[in-house]
Amino acid sequence: MALSWDESYFGQLRALAGNGRTLISVGSRCVLRDDTGRVLLVRRSDNGTWALPAGMMELGESLRDCAVREVREETGLEVRELTPFAVYTRSPERGPDMYGHTYQHITMTARIDAYEGELVRATDETTDAGWFAPGALPEPLREGVRRTLTDLAAFETAGTFTLE
Amino acid sequence: MGLSWEESYIGGQRTLAGDDRVLISIGAHGVVRDPDGRILLIQRSDDRTWALPGGTMELGETLRECAIREVREEAGLVARDVTPFGLYTRARDWYPNPYGHSYQYISLMCRVDGYDGELERVTDESVDAGWFGPDALPKGSGGLVLRALQDLAAFETKGTFALD
Numbered sequence: 001m002a003l004s005w006d007e008s009y010f011g012q013l014r015a016l017a018g019n020g021r022t023l024i025s026v027g028s029r030c031v032l033r034d035d036t037g038r039v040l041l042v043r044r045s046d047n048g049t050w051a052l053p054a055g056m057m058e059l060g061e062s063l064r065d066c067a068v069r070e071v072r073e074e075t076g077l078e079v080r081e082l083t084p085f086a087v088y089t090r091s092p093e094r095g096p097d098m099y100g101h102t103y104q105h106i107t108m109t110a111r112i113d114a115y116e117g118e119l120v121r122a123t124d125e126t127t128d129a130g131w132f133a134p135g136a137l138p139e140p141l142r143e144g145v146r147r148t149l150t151d152l153a154a155f156e157t158a159g160t161f162t163l164e
Numbered sequence: 165m166g167l168s169w170e171e172s173y174i175g176g177q178r179t180l181a182g183d184d185r186v187l188i189s190i191g192a193h194g195v196v197r198d199p200d201g202r203i204l205l206i207q208r209s210d211d212r213t214w215a216l217p218g219g220t221m222e223l224g225e226t227l228r229e230c231a232i233r234e235v236r237e238e239a240g241l242v243a244r245d246v247t248p249f250g251l252y253t254r255a256r257d258w259y260p261n262p263y264g265h266s267y268q269y270i271s272l273m274c275r276v277d278g279y280d281g282e283l284e285r286v287t288d289e290s291v292d293a294g295w296f297g298p299d300a301l302p303k304g305s306g307g308l309v310l311r312a313l314q315d316l317a318a319f320e321t322k323g324t325f326a327l328d
Binding site: 009013016017022024026057059060061062063064065082083084087089090091104106108110159161163164 | 173177180181186188190221223224226227228246247248251253255256268270272323325327328
């Protein structure tokens with residue numbers, strides 16, 4: 001069972017800072033693929049978009065721990081190995097989220113190289129989950145999914161680590 | 165000239181959170197080498213340890229920009245480019261700083277690929293600076309220096325990105 005927003009580090013920081021201030025958040029995002037190269041997406045319960053498993057870090061955990069935890073919480077799968085291929089740090093062009101809050105998200109993004117378990121299609125944070133070919137991604141698709149897959153392709157073909 | 169503590173993002177967070185709360189700090193460090201392979205270290209004005217140039221990110225800048233800014237502010241050198249080789253989370257590595265404040269320091273570790281300018285040995289944030297062979301680091305070098313050099317060596321020989 002995940003921490004509630006009010007219990008989470010960034011939830012508490014938001015309560016201290018109030019609604020108007022832009023906060024810097026830090027978290028992890030993960031790309032899982034099946035044997036045929038399809039990508040795992042979850043449908044988020046908060047805004048209905050299809051997204052990569054991801055979330056914000058808690059105080060006292062590592063970004064690796066955060067990646068493993070978010071995959072477990074949102075898909076039921078247990079990550080065994082991962083390889084980071086991008087760190088996104090740029091301020092978003094878009095404005096506030098559905099709660100009226102604005103963040104500059106720092107996102108460590110990793111390819112999951114090994115995992116175990118069975119996919120859970122509905123969780124506390126998701127209403128569905130599935131495997132999708134990169135050329136046939138579902139809508140509404142969360143911003144950043146295509147960009148992440150493009151950067152993973154660059155990492156795998158040219159060894160390019162994305163930092164921006 | 166950097167922002168004052170009160171003007172900085174993390175200084176603002178500290179004011180909101182009070183003195184006792186552990187905060188997550190996000191920033192970058194730069195490993196600068198001269199043509200002989202010696203490492204640039206600065207002696208910090210706050211605790212007199214020898215350290216890699218580095219510091220905390222400001223809202224609106226990227227971690228790449230943060231690494232470049234910190235090398236400029238703390239050593240006077242202008243990095244042409246940087247290559248990330250590690251992302252340290254330092255979970256539970258908490259200790260009060262000279263102001264009695266504790267942080268979970270997250271830092272993107274960057275190799276500086278070429279630079280312009282002349283080394284400034286004294287800045288607002290440093291009392292000395294110099295180039296040191298990896299086997300002849302000054303007494304009082306922080307543990308982060310050794311770890312960074314080991315991880316950079318692994319990155320350059322095996323392509324391993326250090327994540328914890």
